[in-house]
Amino acid sequence: MSVEQFEAPETCIFDEMDVIAFHTGDPMWSSQDQNGMGQYTMQQVNNESVHDEEATNPLPDTVSAPNFLCNNSQCSDSDLNNITPSIAPIMFPRMKTGPPTRSSYKGPYEFGVMINGAHTHKKKFLWSTKLQRMYVDAECDFPLIFSWSAGAPQPAFVRAVVVFRDEDQSQHRVETCVNHKSILMTKNLPDCQLRNVLHSSREPGAADVQYSGGADEWYSTVVRFDNGLSTTHAYRFICKNSCTGGINRRAISIIFTLENLSGTVLGREKMSVRVCACPRRDMRAEEGAAPARRRPADARAAEHKPKKVKIEITDTDDDKIVVLPELRVRGISTAITTLEMMREFTVQHKRLSTDLRVLDEDASIIADLDTKLNELRSSK
Template sequence: MSSQSDFLPPDVQNFLLAEMEGDNMDNLNFFKDEPTLNDLNYSNILNGSIVANDDSKMVHLIFPGVQTSVPSNDEYDGPYEFEVDVHPTVAKNSWVYSTTLNKVYMTMGSPFPVDFRVSHRPPNPLFIRSTPVYSAPQFAQECVYRCLNHEFSHKESDGDLKEHIRPHIIRCANQYAAYLGDKSKNERLSVVIPFGIPQTGTESVREIFEFVCKNSCPSPGMNRRAVEIIFTLEDNQGTIYGRKTLNVRICSCPKRDKEKDEKDNTANTNLPHGKKRKMEKPSKKPMQTQAENDTKEFTLTIPLVGRHNEQNVLKYCHDLMAGEILRNIGNGTEGPYKIALNKINTLIRESSE
């Protein structure tokens, strides 16, 4: 973990010390002990304030607040030439990076380093916000949350982790990371960290992230939808000075999924353009099988041993109904599947309690 001299730029440290010695002493709050992430008061984080150490004194830094609008994914270097770097894949890494797709594939819980840099900085402190969003435009307005199985797992519930952090799919090793947003209020979740200065001999600041839910997890998780992380460079007012995006996939077999996606992308890129094709005429009365017309609801009572087996069966049923909704959403017959899916979601919540 970086030293405190790396936490704030020297010009900011001098500015704060000048404030302490001047007439603005009453505006600064001091504490004896340095706080850790679990010591931070959640109400203070929501109000946009957090404590940071400077020359053995505790000073309030004002963090940007909760993000209320759908974040843009248009990349923007900004006035400080903001850059985000991902290191090339190393053989023993638990993650792989596709330069073709600008996408990282990793297993859940794997430490993932990201380097941030700027060409120069303003005198006021800057922050980096990491916001997960769904890549598809039709899902961009939905907030990204963890699935119930991971949010309420024994590892999360039995630890010292604050309750408001559990729904976040992103974790950051920075001790001053602020987890903003409230799932109970349907707010968008993001992680905000102070942007430190590079250590001597380097040009970038490295932060370690990890993801604690998979793309394949059922609703209210990502439910097999593509996700990207939007990194924004901000001041304490939330003004954006830079923006970069990174596609991510959290899965069990990163290398396999990367090779498959790159192969599919190559196939789509090589499709001929402008060539006429003869269209086959559809039959006037398409035949429908009995399964396609079967929308009768069935309720099963199945004896199972083990809570994990019950949750796996419910997850499988959830994915079945979600798939049927996608297949029938255009023909107006998705109603019975939505009703069944809502009942299954209720059972999943009850099973997780």
């Protein structure tokens, strides 16, 4: 029996697709006739899509083939059963309904988001270490570095969702203002992209970028990464914080989540952002208005919390190893906090390096710091 070739439409909706699979360059599934029934072997994926659960259990190797439904096409279900692997569409995880979770979650693969400090003084975006906030102009491309440890699913997906920072606004979605939306409408973009204030810097229609949102879904931008433990992607904001009818002078943040194809969240980071016409002016004004941090009267009585350190990579990374002499420090908590910061910097440096010599040296430094940290903690 001859097999009729079917050209997949540009837009597809996948029915009951909590479990999807795709291999770049490989057949999406293979069929073996067994008692007249087609058996489909697909890339193993977790078939339980839970928004905030870790996906660490072994994943099944075999699931049933998906049913395809098409928009703007004259195809039938029988035609789609004959779809050829070479034209199978790229697939993305689905967005969960309701407000996204905001808490940070490193997950099983140590998911991280960083800003390359080498670009901040030259571009129209700045990072405030004091406020842990990015300041950026609208329509300005700002690159971010995403990293995760070995063993993460491939492909991996990073979802970016813009939310209002204040808790009393958490039930409201961030949408493009009327003015900027009308400008975007001339570009013939889908509605979920028109309403999304955060766009990928890639050209509209890029195969590895998908925009989603609608009904009770928050608007998001999903980028697919096929390989690598550290990769960069650039974004741009369409609206400013001051846009009337959109953000409307409310504080915002971006929530980044690392996900697999089934939509399971494997890591989460949140970044505070202000979109404005004069990033440097606004950053200086807000840093000046921020209250100074006061040291507790009894630092030893304060609850010890690990510090979150964000590395800003410079043009000339200093790889020289420095051996510190014996130093006297006031307070065990102070010494522990300082060593934890050193350890975090070394971990981030090791994650971004590809030099085997540097990787071995960083591993040795981390081991030494862990030994000293354990000694100090046991002496408290």
